[in-house]
Amino acid sequence: MNKTKILLVDDEVSLRETISELLIIQNYNVKSACNGQEALDFLEYWIPDLIICDIMMPVMDGSTLLELIKDNNSLNSIPFIFLTAKKENNLMRKCLLDGADDYIAKPFKIRELISIIESKIERFEKIKNSHSNLYLGKKKVFLHEINTPLNGILGPIELLMENQEKLDKKEISAFYESIKISGERLNRTMQNIIFYQNLKNNSIEFDPNSSSEILNAFLKTKEKIFKIYEGQEKRISFEIDKAIIKFSQEHLEFIFFELIDNALKFSSNNKIIIVSGEQFNNEYYELVIRDFGIGLSEQELNKIGASQQFNREKREQQGLGLGLFLSKIIIKKSEGVFTIISKENEGTTIKIFLPLYKNYKS
Structure with missing residues (x-):
């Protein structure tokens, strides 16, 4: 107990x-x-x-x-x-x-x-x-984040069932892709809620012997992200040196996905995201994610937390506001260092120092 x-x-x-x-x-x-x-x-x-x-x-x-x-x-x-x-x-x-x-x-x-x-x-x-521990933030936001992808699944399925003899292969494939994207969004929302509750209850173990290669984790995450941001591949500029990080592959990909997704989401389509990474010293690897989007005020930065969102209606946010908060906790619990600098209408720079795997030599 x-x-x-x-x-x-x-x-x-x-x-x-x-x-x-x-x-x-x-x-x-x-x-x-x-x-x-x-x-x-x-x-x-x-x-x-x-x-x-x-x-x-x-x-x-x-x-x-x-x-x-x-x-x-x-x-x-x-x-x-x-x-x-x-x-x-x-x-x-x-x-x-x-x-x-x-x-x-x-x-x-x-x-x-x-x-x-x-x-x-x-x-x-x-x-x-x-409260069943399964609810964060404003109820209308929570319900929106469940109902939107759910409708994105049920709607296309209904259309497929009603028009299966009229649709050609290309149209059917488009419906399947739409269902898949909505399903992944719903799954991500539910997994983040479960992950948050487990972190809140201190029931997630962080294995000190975990390791993963950071460039490989980034490339896998980049592939997942552009299934959502189709046709926007040129928006990410990256230069990441290979290194073995003392992080599980799952946690490293989670951090990449959440932070890059936020950077893309809060920047206009003509703005690039810069991701860079290199060995800082014998103990740490420095990862920097920079965008040129809407940014946050100093007051908003001080309020970053689970389910915390800012001007949701104005900024048309998707998600429950958990990604940044969870990433920060994972980094802290894994003996890393997380910093964020942001300015309204100029953008945000997130700098992370991740512990190198003890057997890694550059």
Whole structure:
């Protein structure tokens, strides 16, 4: 049985270590951070069942951390308990109005903390079970992403059944291709949702001995992408050096597909996408994906998360907004480094440092 995961955030070292040890004795899986920024770094690849957080901390305080978490669709349902030594009559009310689930003042008894933790975890489990864990973001967007490819399958099938004697081979082939593309889109949507839930539950194992050749992974992905973006092969300019990366082939192709698909999707048809890759040093391979599309503002970059989309109606997005988020988590969990620089109406540059396989020599 998986242990309940708790993220403890406090800048006081002795108190943080004491609480952490006590919670571990109570059979909880605990990670600790010294401020809000360090907590956010953990949350990029490790999703807890509960967060316990001090209010007053350097770098990023607890209130700022709570605000960022509540603005993130993949994190905002996690129970959040404030822990503080401040003595203000209205502080508890303020914490709860800000979105915290509870508040406990220092000093406190461990039984009191455990009791609060148990009640909040029980509530969180009920919320997760009631939503079946299979729904992200706005309901109308979710339904659109299921119904559109489903109609793209059922519609052509109905036409084929009604007109099978009237259609020639070329027309039938076109219908089959349309059905296949819609089926792949639906499959991709469902697989991404399942993948997200498994990552959220920390149930995906990342084999440290996995390896794959990066140019081969790119070429296979490029072939898949242009089955969707038919006739747009010249839009990708690439120069990728061969190398063995410490990634599974599946995960590497997933990252390529999602990031290049986003770059194509958010750029006009006359704009190229530049993909380059070369060995950075003895430990890392540098991969860069650059587009000259609509870009993102600084505020939007700070809000990247599961199911997060920006101006969907204006930008005519397809998908649930999971691709970038999942790619980022895979890279982090595989000991890689992910950075993104973007500017509205100028484009986006994603730079990734992927660990080289230990037996690889350039």
